[in-house]
Amino acid sequence: MMVEALLETKDVVKRFGGIRAVDGVSISVERGEIVGLIGPNGAGKTTLFNCITGTYTPEEGHIFFEGKEITKLPSNKIIRLGIARTWQVVRPFKKMSVIDAITTGALLRHGKIDEAREKAREVAQFLGLPEEILKKRGDEITLMQHKLVDLARALATEPKLLLIDEVGAGLRPAELNMMIETLHKINKERGTTLVVVEHIMRLVMSISKRVIVMHEGKVIAQGKPEEVSNNPQVIQAYLGIKPV
Amino acid sequence: MRASITRGPILEILILIVILAIIPLALMGNAYYELLAATVVLFSSMVVAWNIIGGYAGQLDLGAYAYMGVGGIVTAELWMKAGIPPLLGIFVGGAVSALIAILIGIPTFRFGIKEVWYALLTAALVVIFNNISRLLMGPFDYYLPPTTGFVYLKFNSYVIVYAIAASFLIIAFLVNFFVERSKMGYYFKAIREDELAAEMVGIDTRRYKLYALLLYSFLLGVMGYIYIVIAASYSYRIFDSSASLSIAIMGIIGGLGSVEGGIISSMVLRSLGEYFRSTFGSSLPGLDLLLYGAVLILIGIFQPEGISSLINKLLKRKG
Amino acid sequence: MISPSLVLQNTIDGVFLGLFYSLVAMGLALIFGVMDIINFAHGDLLMLAAYFVWLTSADLSVDPTVTALLLVPLFFLIGLSIHYSMIQPVLGKEPLIQIAVTVGLGLILQNIALAIFKAEPKAVAYSLFSFSYSIGPITLYASKLFIAVVSIVTLYVLNLFLNRTFLGLAMKSTADNREVAQLMGINAKRLYALTFGLGTALIALSASLWMTFGQVQPYLGTSFSLISWVIVAMGGLGGVTGVLYSGIIVGLAESLGSLFLTPSARMAVVYIVFFLVLWFRPRGLFGRR
Numbered sequence: 037m038m039v040e041a042l043l044e045t046k047d048v049v050k051r052f053g054g055i056r057a058v059d060g061v062s063i064s065v066e067r068g069e070i071v072g073l074i075g076p077n078g079a080g081k082t083t084l085f086n087c088i089t090g091t092y093t094p095e096e097g098h099i100f101f102e103g104k105e106i107t108k109l110p111s112n113k114i115i116r117l118g119i120a121r122t123w124q125v126v127r128p129f130k131k132m133s134v135i136d137a138i139t140t141g142a143l144l145r146h147g148k149i150d151e152a153r154e155k156a157r158e159v160a161q162f163l164g165l166p167e168e169i170l171k172k173r174g175d176e177i178t179l180m181q182h183k184l185v186d187l188a189r190a191l192a193t194e195p196k197l198l199l200i201d202e203v204g205a206g207l208r209p210a211e212l213n214m215m216i217e218t219l220h221k222i223n224k225e226r227g228t229t230l231v232v233v234e235h236i237m238r239l240v241m242s243i244s245k246r247v248i249v250m251h252e253g254k255v256i257a258q259g260k261p262e263e264v265s266n267n268p269q270v271i272q273a274y275l276g277i278k279p280v
Numbered sequence: 281m282r283a284s285i286t287r288g289p290i291l292e293i294l295i296l297i298v299i300l301a302i303i304p305l306a307l308m309g310n311a312y313y314e315l316l317a318a319t320v321v322l323f324s325s326m327v328v329a330w331n332i333i334g335g336y337a338g339q340l341d342l343g344a345y346a347y348m349g350v351g352g353i354v355t356a357e358l359w360m361k362a363g364i365p366p367l368l369g370i371f372v373g374g375a376v377s378a379l380i381a382i383l384i385g386i387p388t389f390r391f392g393i394k395e396v397w398y399a400l401l402t403a404a405l406v407v408i409f410n411n412i413s414r415l416l417m418g419p420f421d422y423y424l425p426p427t428t429g430f431v432y433l434k435f436n437s438y439v440i441v442y443a444i445a446a447s448f449l450i451i452a453f454l455v456n457f458f459v460e461r462s463k464m465g466y467y468f469k470a471i472r473e474d475e476l477a478a479e480m481v482g483i484d485t486r487r488y489k490l491y492a493l494l495l496y497s498f499l500l501g502v503m504g505y506i507y508i509v510i511a512a513s514y515s516y517r518i519f520d521s522s523a524s525l526s527i528a529i530m531g532i533i534g535g536l537g538s539v540e541g542g543i544i545s546s547m548v549l550r551s552l553g554e555y556f557r558s559t560f561g562s563s564l565p566g567l568d569l570l571l572y573g574a575v576l577i578l579i580g581i582f583q584p585e586g587i588s589s590l591i592n593k594l595l596k597r598k599g
Numbered sequence: 600m601i602s603p604s605l606v607l608q609n610t611i612d613g614v615f616l617g618l619f620y621s622l623v624a625m626g627l628a629l630i631f632g633v634m635d636i637i638n639f640a641h642g643d644l645l646m647l648a649a650y651f652v653w654l655t656s657a658d659l660s661v662d663p664t665v666t667a668l669l670l671v672p673l674f675f676l677i678g679l680s681i682h683y684s685m686i687q688p689v690l691g692k693e694p695l696i697q698i699a700v701t702v703g704l705g706l707i708l709q710n711i712a713l714a715i716f717k718a719e720p721k722a723v724a725y726s727l728f729s730f731s732y733s734i735g736p737i738t739l740y741a742s743k744l745f746i747a748v749v750s751i752v753t754l755y756v757l758n759l760f761l762n763r764t765f766l767g768l769a770m771k772s773t774a775d776n777r778e779v780a781q782l783m784g785i786n787a788k789r790l791y792a793l794t795f796g797l798g799t800a801l802i803a804l805s806a807s808l809w810m811t812f813g814q815v816q817p818y819l820g821t822s823f824s825l826i827s828w829v830i831v832a833m834g835g836l837g838g839v840t841g842v843l844y845s846g847i848i849v850g851l852a853e854s855l856g857s858l859f860l861t862p863s864a865r866m867a868v869v870y871i872v873f874f875l876v877l878w879f880r881p882r883g884l885f886g887r888r
Binding site: 091112130189 | 461466474482536
Binding site: 334338340342386387388393394395396397399400401403404407408411412414415521522525528529532536564565566567569570572573574575576577580581584 | 637639685688689692693694695696698699700702703704705706707709710711713714718817821825828829832861863864866867870873874877878879882
């Protein structure tokens with residue numbers, strides 16, 4: 037008997053006009069994994085995230101989370117089941133304080149404000165957000181801090197699966213290293229399963245044990261990082277050369 | 281000075297009560313001014329109620345006088361036609377307003393539908409009610425019965441009318457106070473800041489926007505009858521588009537999510553507007569609205585967070 | 600009983616009116632499509648233009664149709680100055696503030712008009728097109744026919760502009776997809792200003808047409824704003840044709856509504872249509888997105 041996957045998509049299709057942004061994608065993510073999801077621009081990675089979180093409803097195919105079909109559920113129900121995400125471009129709650137923003141996430145599982153606040157503090161501390169940042173407003177902090185706050189807000193919902201979209205974009209090398217460590221820490225200490233969409237190869241290759249490659253809406257390869265990076269199809273996709 | 285405008289809410293409520301209590305003393309029994317003060321304070325309470333939907337939840341509701349008018353007329357008609365005393369009737373009025381609000385909210389609060397449709401629909405709502413009520417009620421003014429008494433919320437003394445308006449302001453303030461400190465308040469603000477991000481922390485954005493609308497429209501519906509008591513009569517003209525806009529305008533000028541800012545902007549500007557109206561009303565009608573429009577544009581361009589952030593900055597500089 | 604010829608008469612009038620409404624709403628639709636802003640002062644700008652028409656025709660006895668030649672470029676400039684002074688500064692800000700600024704502009708225009716012209720409606724006494732034809736039981740008013748023809752010709756020309764010229768294509772592609780348009784190297788700032796100018800210029804044309812048979816008073820804008828919102832809501836981002844169809848639907852709803860119900864219920868019918876559209880087709884009847 038097979039072990040039930042945490043997340044499973046079966047032949048998911050999402051169209052925009054005539055374009056199949058996601059074209060029959062079937063992937064599965066096991067509990068506790070860190071999976072890298074890579075591919076050139078427009079490969080459909082973010083669209084796939086949007087399908088999983090219910091922002092888009094796929095036209096075809098099915099998505100299962102812990103064996104339960106979530107394909108047509110509204111976002112808030114999907115999040116409640118234990119999926120969270122972050123975006124390539126940060127989406128802060130600008131006019132709320134940082135601690136309030138994280139508390140908003142924590143309120144999903146802690147109805148009382150005080151408890152949620154405590155949870156938010158714990159998550160902030162876990163991610164190494166300094167105390168003095170917490171009182172600042174969302175429009176008064178640096179990009180790196182923004183990214184951590186977005187992560188904290190997502191983690192505060194206590195997800196089993198966290199979808200991370202290009203968290204490395206715009207970070208300096210030192211910050212990138214910190215981010216890699218942070219993602220490892222989230223996975224190890226909180227047991228959160230991560231799916232990481234990334235363009236920065238160093239980040240993907242150093243954290244994921246398994247990489248899925250998408251191109252033009254389809255999965256073209258998956259496997260260990262070193263296998264995938266030697267796969268001729270993948271190289272072609274990235275270099276933009278069509279096989280003759 | 282250490283008291284920031286965003287802190288010390290208990291102190292604020294006390295200050296508000298004291299100010300509201302001093303105003304009638306300062307008016308020295310002049311009935312005209314007392315009535316005017318009641319008008320301004322009721323207007324202020326509408327702005328404070330608006331803060332729930334507009335300030336916290338970030339939905340530009342332009343239909344304040346639709347909800348208020350419906351609630352007021354329902355209460356008045358229930359009294360005159362069915363003998364239900366307004367003290368009870370105002371809750372029915374509030375409930376009817378909330379019901380209408382839900383009918384507006386359900387189609388427009390779906391996720392991913394532009395904010396602007398809600399603004400348009402609520403602005404249209406006032407005009408629709410104006411037209412429909414003119415069809416149903418004709419161009420006449422309907423006067424409330426001369427009966428006075430607590431169950432009718434109607435009194436011979438304008439000071440008591442003022443006191444009722446003032447207590448509505450305090451109630452609206454308290455509702456805001458509790459909302460801001462509840463899960464709802466956090467969720468409303470998250471929706472205002474970024475609806476997609478709010479969805480992604482598990483907020484049912486449509487449901488919470490409806491909650492905000494329900495609170496707001498119920499409060500306004502309840503206030504409607506007091507508006508009629510102050511005016512002594514009602515007609516289809518209660519559905520006033522410009523007045524409706526000015527509620528939202530005061531909320532924005534005060535600063536989204538700032539109850540204090542809303543109270544200050546509405547009291548100052550409305551008093552100034554009333555002064556203009558009494559001084560230039562015959563030669564330059566609409567000068568008050570002109571003022572509101574001009575201040576709104578200036579605030580929108582130069583100080584989009586309203587006067588509350590301006591005051592906060594001043595306090596910070598001093599302290 | 601309502602006679603069939605009366606129904607026919609109202610249907611024809613409704614279509615004519617609808618064509619005119621399409622023109623009225625087109626400026627709003629264009630600005631909304633390209634800039635993602637709903638101009639709440641749309642109708643009030645029309646009211647302002649209508650007063651210009653009244654002034655020139657009353658004092659200089661110029662026909663409204665001729666005034667248009669002067670007003671259209673003037674309102675293009677007025678549009679530009681509104682854009683640079685009020686719209687541009689709030690473009691990046693939250694939608695609520697963007698809407699609020701135009702709400703403020705509308706209030707200002709309304710109350711300036713009230714202060715200067717007072718509340719009595721003004722009309723132009725004479726127009727080139729104040730005669731009518733009779734075909735059996737049907738009466739065709741030359742002014743309404745003229746308005747309908749000018750509206751449809753203008754919309755046709757606008758459609759050509761949006762599909763054949765670089766500037767037009769830039770506007771159209773920005774309306775379709777903002778990011779792609781930026782990748783194409785379209786200068787968004789200039790494009791926005793031109794769009795706002797063009798949208799405002801279209802308003803001046805509608806106002807000139809309106810004054811060949813209508814009246815102007817300070818609150819004229821409210822009803823035109825509402826009608827334009829309804830049309831844009833229905834038309835969605837369906838371009839010129841979407842606006843045209845929606846305009847005709849609104850014109851027919853108003854005209855037949857006043858026939859079958861009562862004339863004073865005609866606007867209520869229009870709003871109910873608006874409401875139903877928002878309820879069932881929130882992205883418009885002819886929208887693509």
